[in-house]
């Protein structure tokens with residue numbers, strides 16, 4: 001069986017006007033603008049099976065939203081191929097949008113001046129949701145998201161968290177096969193984030209929807225997605241299981257030491273010369289070392305440091321997923337530079 | 338035992354789908370209704386509308402009265418300007434503006450704002466035609482305007498300026514039908530202008546220019562007969578006469594028999610032609626849409 005979502009060499013350029021200098025230049029720009037193409041998404045390939053929940057992450061401006069816009073049929077790519085369940089999103093837009101749900105965290109799809117319930121009624125008509133399914137869905141939304149509380153308020157009077165919960169419900173009312181979420185937890189407090197995550201987990205288990213989600217909060221990814229795709233400057237840098245991401249980079253550990261006297265990093269490098277440890281280039285009393293748990297134990301590193309130096313304090317911590325991802329972003333940045 | 342249809346169960350396929358005619362009508366009818374309710378909710382903002390329309394029409398009344406007083410009487414003894422007597426002229430202007438209070442809408446501004454602010458993305462993810470949705474909303478708005486502007490203005494203006502209604506009562510429904518077609522032409526033209534936002538960086542100037550030129554080209558501001566001949570020939574070939582000039586001249590009884598059907602037929606043709614053109618232009622423009630921000 002073919003994958004539900006099939007993306008090959010997806011590329012999108014944005015055309016930017018290159019400004020000339022000065023007032024005269026401004027006039028020339030008006031008459032004969034010069035363009036420069038910015039490649040926002042660059043030959044992206046991936047396949048997603050029905051029922052998967054995939055995290056699509058990357059730094060600001062990496063090209064996440066642009067990808068989502070192409071997958072939802074809003075934007076036409078410069079080149080490349082997308083097929084979702086046999087449809088091409090931007091070509092078969094009317095057919096295709098019937099089967100998807102979309103949330104852009106920064107915008108709302110609800111009718112601003114209407115009471116929330118009116119939006120839902122309208123969506124019911126738009127997607128031709130049968131009465132019994134409508135009732136079931138509304139019950140699920142009320143149980144899991146508590147949307148019942150503000151059904152009769154106009155959308156413009158909702159708080160950000162309330163609006164986001166309504167938007168999620170609106171995107172799922174017609175039981176779409178695929179759900180696209182672009183930063184669904186942006187601007188939410190801890191409690192609201194938890195409620196959104198819990199809801200998405202339930203919906204995935206209950207209704208088997210396929211989800212692609214972008215976020216800057218890796219907590220979302222850790223709690224929801226087994227698979228992540230990391231994109232930077234439009235290119236895919238990692239595509240695999242979250243667990244692989246951790247082990248591929250090794251479970252890294254970071255040791256922070258406070259010394260009584262100032263030393264250089266080189267002094268410490270000599271101290272641990274026979275161990276696979278990297279010290280950051282620093283001078284002074286505070287130093288940081290990193291090593292892989294698989295290669296050397298924390299106890300051994302600490303023993304050597306304590307033996308040879310005047311240590312006042314020690315701190316050992318595992319490098320978390322957030323930092324691993326940050327390193328990938330940074331490495332990608334250097335490659336390009 | 339028969340297998341369930343493979344189409345429905347295959348996890349890697351999206352099931353084809355379509356909306357029946359009745360469901361489609363029902364859907365767009367809800368947009369008409371909701372738009373009407375939305376305007377009703379904001380009705381306080383529009384109370385002044387009746388007053389400004391009345392002042393506007395009164396202004397015209399006094400200008401034309403002065404013009405006619407200074408004119409020389411024709412062979413029939415009455416002063417005519419552009420083939421209209423003073424009472425006809427006043428009726429022309431008043432009915433034109435009463436009609437405008439009905440068909441007016443802001444689709445061009447709404448659509449261009451949606452495009453510029455990227456809000457259009459939220460419309461493109463829905464399985465409907467934005468163009469038809471906006472037309473339905475315009476119809477809802479006009480229902481509101483009919484109730485809130487058109488009827489009250491008529492009640493105030495008619496006795497105030499002793500307007501001449503046609504004695505042939507069949508002309509009233511024809512005029513109404515003609516103004517309904519005007520609504521379609523006006524909204525589809527506005528939709529097309531709104532589509533320019535896909536291509537232009539700054540559309541504000543275009544919007545303002547078209548607002549002003551529309552009032553000339555539709556004939557609502559000044560009757561075509563007052564313009565030079567070449568202008569009258571040009572407007573014959575434009576859709577705008579179907580927005581005000583045709584319905585008003587129908588009301589004045591200037592078109593009877595086959596001329597009446599011809600005029601209505603012309604409006605129909607423009608309404609359908611512009612609707613199709615707007616659909617094609619929108620479809621083409623969306624393909625090259627530069628979704629802003631986000």
Ligand SMILES: Nc1ncnc2c1ncn2[C@@H]1O[C@H](COP(=O)(O)OP(=O)(O)OP(=O)(O)O)[C@@H](O)[C@H]1O
Nearest residue numbers: 014040059060061062063064065066628629630631
């Ligand atoms: N409408 C546009 N016109 C020109 N350039 C654009 C446009 N939209 C996005 N870009 C550029 O394309 C690149 C990718 O943008 P995109 O919005 O896809 O990033 P993102 O990964 O969603 O970022 P963020 O995490 O900040 O939301 C950026 O460099 C951005 O400046």
Ligand SMILES: [Mg+2]
Nearest residue numbers: 064065066631
């Ligand atoms: Mg984004």
